[in-house]
Amino acid sequence: MGDALEDAKAKAAMTGTDPRIVEQVVRVHARPETVWRYWTDPERMCAWWGVAAELDPRPGGRCRVELDGGGVMRGEYVEVVPHERIVFSFGWEATAGAPAIPPGSTLVEITLAADGDDTVMTLRHTGIPPDEIERHRAGWAHFVPLLAAAAGRARLAMTIDVVTEVVIERPVAQVAAYAADPANVPAWYRRIETVEWKTEPPVRVGTNITFVAHFLGRRLAYTYEVAELVPGELLVMRTSEGPFPMETTYTWAPTSDAATRMTLRNRGAPSGFPKLLAPMIGVAVRRANRQDLARLKTILERD
Secondary structure (H helix, E strand, O other): OHHHHHHHHHHHHHOOOOOOEEEEEEEEOOOHHHHHHHHHOHHHHOOOOOOEEEEOOOOOOEEEEEOOOOOEEEEEEEEEEOOOEEEEEEOEOOOOOOOOOOOOOEEEEEEEEEEOOEEEEEEEEEOOOHHHHHHHHHHHHHHHHHHHHHHOOOOOOOOEEEEEEEEEOOOHHHHHHHHOOHHHHHHHOOOEEEEEEOOOOOOOOOOEEEEEEEEOOEEEEEEEEEEEEEOOOEEEEEEEEOOOOEEEEEEEEEEEOOEEEEEEEEEEOOOOHHHHOHHHHHHHHHHHHHHHHHHHHHHHHHO
């Protein structure tokens, strides 16, 4: 995975002689779908950059961030390619001590490149007046690692990592819509007894759902938060409450116009006594996942 980061850094170095360009390249331990939200969701942006944000991520949409200390960055979105590229104009409102860069007068380009489960993020800021270059170079050098830390916070040292898949003779849209709906979970997950919405449906990033299951003779209650969602392609849920950190990922890909490969990945990081049982838990999870995916296939191909 290091090659992608080195390639991006080498490309950035090629523009390093331009005195009006600031460039930062960083590896983020999260997928592009997750990193994207730290540029487009006000709450997540405030986890690393500002104290308040107004974001309308579409060409011509407003981009305004209030920083701790009183500075206000203002511009608008120029180009938006979901999960790949964001370009927005950048400048400062006229407040005490603010840089002498009018709102919207410079340009920031963000590119996100998947590298395994990570993202190589490149930030390129152009058009900065020469006397403000070092100030903004130092600013981005401070804030970009904060984004990487915030977006990558959910990455855990998982001791259980089980991947199972099945081909279902139904189109991707049908399989994904059924599998991603929590209301259907008790029908195809044999060990899950109840599902309770903690936030209003439908499923979206930030949705919280509590599941009650029986597994290895124990009753387990845990709450999942939807961390990533690309309709018809990807759903990632991570525990916000539960016996130990867990992550469940669904991916869907067509094998033909009328068939879908669904992959189910379960990862977990047991601690204490359960950690000693991790190998046994992994075997049990794999067996349960195969049974559950077989049940899902039966349900969808029957209907």
